[in-house]
Amino acid sequence: MAKRVLITGAAGFLGSHLCDRFIAEGYDVLAMDNLITGDLRNIEHLFPLKNFTFYNHDVSNYVYVPGELDYILHFASPASPIDYLKIPIQTLKVGSLGTHNLLGLAKAKSARILVASTSEVYGDPEMHPQKESYWGHVNPIGPRGVYDEAKRFQEAITMAYHRFHGLETRIVRIFNTYGPRMRLNDGRVLPAFIGQALRGEDFTVFGDGSQTRSFCYVDDLVEGIYRLLLSDYAEPVNIGNPDEITIREFADEIIELTGAKTKVDYKDLPHDDPKKRRPDITLARKLLNWEPKVSRNKGLKITLDYFKSLDREDLYKKDHKLFDKYIKR
Incomplete structure (x- = not known):
């Protein structure tokens, strides 16, 4: 029986490519997006497939999915300055309430969850290149704070669920990606x-x-995310070029x-x-045998x-x- 994966933010740039990858790997893909920044054109080619289901839903509200789940990939969030300046409250809510809802769903379904964090947790960094051990240099009340702090909170609550509930969690810190x-x-x-x-x-x-x-090409990023999901490492990992x-x-x-x-x-x-942005991918190379190819x-x-x-x-x-x-x- 095929494993089932829920991908939030599925109609967005990264989410749609993840849907493609998991379909190609033989998974049953449940895609979820409220389309506030996503575009159905990104996934319309998947709608005829029997192993693809789409839910038009905002994960900041209670999330219900029938049946068993093996994995959840939480990629629902505005990610560009135009978006999070236009919808700052929704950006904070999807990083906090949305992540809480999906962690609760993962706990209820005994599913492994991977959350999409970002290099923006490092802020305008004082360490270069940026290692996972660096705590960051972030202005919590500046214009970018609605995105940066949403992601920092997302990491904190994910690790709390891992430590307190024993939930299987993964955190990817994504650097600039294109495609x-x-x-x-x-x-x-x-x-x-x-x-x-x-x-x-x-x-x-x-x-x-x-x-x-x-800049990391999207296929390389998706490969790194896929390897991280299937790894046994719970703390954040930089994936970027x-x-x-x-x-x-x-x-x-x-x-x-x-x-x-x-x-x-x-x-x-x-x-x-940020004046500088470059990932230290030593951990990804060692842990996942991953590095960008394109x-x-x-x-x-x-x-x-x-x-x-x-x-x-x-x-x-x-x-x-x-x-x-x-x-x-």
């Missing part, structure tokens, strides 16, 4: 640059462009890749924006082809008013 099904105008740097290139706009670089990021690049260098890469005839427009750095050049070409295939309505859709307000503070 097909990202939303083109969600405020994150990679889709922002590609969108501006495709529209013939100048590139927006915040600060002087010296801040760094490390340690190939670090400055934002200005990254802009130059996108300009070269797309052939865009554009210049760079510099704006003020957002409040509490080069940034290859991954960017695949991602660019995906964005080129989008309708013009998606290409020109913008929702930057709150983000602009956040930048100007």
Whole structure:
């Protein structure tokens, strides 16, 4: 009999790729999403399958799933600055109430649960690269606090359920990830640059462009998550690509890749924006025998082809008013 997995945030970027992976592995996949930031187009190809079921539900409310469950993957959460500035209360609720509900469901079903945390728990880090042992440098009341602290609380309550109830838990700390099904105008740097290139706009670089990021292709991330779920390690694990690049260098890469005839427009750095971001993946290499395989050049070409295939309505859709307000503070 096939094992059953519940994936929350299933219509989002990462959630949809996880649905694909678990379907390919022969699981019965129960997908759950309230579609506040997710898009059914990401999973519409799965609806005809007998081993795929979709629930339109907000996990911040009580979660009921009939039958047995073997695994839960909790990926329901806004993840881009535009989203969590637009819906800050919902962001806090899904990280706290939603995680509590799903931990309770895992306990009731005797299921193993993996929760999606983020490199943002490290805040604007004073340690570089970031190791799992680093506690972070986070402003709890700043604009980013609604996301950062939701994820930090999520980790805390997950470990409490593990220690107090003996629940089988896993925590993945996800670093910048990219690939097909990202939303083109969600405020994150990679889709922002590609969108501006495709529209013939100048590139927006915040600060002087010296801040760094490390980009992991989605297939590599999903492989790391899959291995972590099936491991016997309960504490947080960094999954990301340690190939670090400055934002200005990254802009130059996108300009070269797309052939865009554009210049760079510099704006003020957002409040509490991290200056450095690079994962230390020593633990993932040792524990999971995992490291990223897809080069940034290859991954960017695949991602660019995906964005080129989008309708013009998606290409020109913008929702930057709150983000602009956040930048100007």
